[in-house]
Amino acid sequence: MKSTIIEKAKKIIKNRRYKAENQALSNKTLAYNDDKFKSLYQEYVNKMIENAKVNKFDDEVEKLKTALNKRLRSLDIGSIEPQYSCATCKDLGLTSDGKYCHCLIDEINKLLVQESGFIELEDFKDANLNLFSDESIMKKLYEKMQKWCNSKFEKTLICIAGQTGVGKTHLIRCMANELIKRHKLVLLTTSFAMHQDFVKSYACRDAIEKQNLITKYIDAEILFIDDLGTELRNKDVTINYLYQILNERKINRRPTIITTNLKMDEILSYYDERISSRIADKDNSICIYIEGEDLRLKNK
Numbered sequence: 553m554k555s556t557i558i559e560k561a562k563k564i565i566k567n568r569r570y571k572a573e574n575q576a577l578s579n580k581t582l583a584y585n586d587d588k589f590k591s592l593y594q595e596y597v598n599k600m601i602e603n604a605k606v607n608k609f610d611d612e613v614e615k616l617k618t619a620l621n622k623r624l625r626s627l628d629i630g631s632i633e634p635q636y637s638c639a640t641c642k643d644l645g646l647t648s649d650g651k652y653c654h655c656l657i658d659e660i661n662k663l664l665v666q667e668s669g670f671i672e673l674e675d676f677k678d679a680n681l682n683l684f685s686d687e688s689i690m691k692k693l694y695e696k697m698q699k700w701c702n703s704k705f706e707k708t709l710i711c712i713a714g715q716t717g718v719g720k721t722h723l724i725r726c727m728a729n730e731l732i733k734r735h736k737l738v739l740l741t742t743s744f745a746m747h748q749d750f751v752k753s754y755a756c757r758d759a760i761e762k763q764n765l766i767t768k769y770i771d772a773e774i775l776f777i778d779d780l781g782t783e784l785r786n787k788d789v790t791i792n793y794l795y796q797i798l799n800e801r802k803i804n805r806r807p808t809i810i811t812t813n814l815k816m817d818e819i820l821s822y823y824d825e826r827i828s829s830r831i832a833d834k835d836n837s838i839c840i841y842i843e844g845e846d847l848r849l850k851n852k
């Protein structure tokens with residue numbers, strides 16, 4: 553994933569912390585103008601120190617805290633404790649074991665979605681399935697995919713095929729949203745955008761940059777590739793890079809969701825046997841073909 557996105561997300565969380573702490577500090581400064589608050593606060597701090605010395609905890613501290621908060625309310629001043637947005641990490645972005653906190657993952661996802669061009673994600677519960685010619689089949693498909701999104705991903709590749717306009721993108725918008733709600737890091741891309749990175753990488757002379765253009769697709773926790781087969785294909789470049797990505801993701805058991813207008817035999821002729829066997833691998837893939845008329849036409 554692009555390090556600039558992670559840095560940006562970290563900055564957002566850091567700003568939240570800064571804001572919460574600054575607000576608490578300014579509340580405290582304001583409250584200190586009040587003599588009653590000041591003396592209560594002094595008493596509270598003394599009591600805390602006294603207790604810490606003898607390693608005891610009594611009600612007295614809590615009582616003083618309550619009195620302090622009451623005084624703050626009567627002065628119409630907010631809390632003197634920082635009110636962090638995230639209770640898990642106190643707006644640090646990292647959990648106590650050093651992992652990304654869910655609040656940081658949510659921010660990274662927001663930035664990734666913005667960058668992907670998938671402006672609107674949709675919710676499974678709001679999916680309007682009566683637009684489809686066969687509503688009951690689509691309902692089953694949506695349920696199956698929602699279940700997969702909430703599973704442990706025993707099968708790591710989902711291929712949703714069907715002609716243009718049968719609702720593939722609609723379905724993956726729901727899936728991406730569902731996964732983001734589980735705080736998964738989701739990279740949404742189109743085959744077209746990915747192919748541009750392949751070409752850039754192929755032509756790049758800087759070894760690190762060359763690899764970075766590809767590793768973001770290999771390392772993404774969850775990767776969505778929309779519209780496979782519509783890219784401006786350059787056989788050697790496309791197939792080699794695409795195979796590398798699909799293969800490494802399979803080995804590392806990282807979920808990949810593909811949509812395509814191509815049928816399986818067309819995938820074989822459009823790419824090659826290595827790609828089609830990765831996609832059609834029965835032990836690892838769920839392949840779905842959506843029959844049907846063009847939803848966009850039906851919507852008109």
Ligand SMILES: [Zn+2]
Pocket residue numbers: 638639640641642643644645646653654655656
């Ligand atoms: Zn957090």
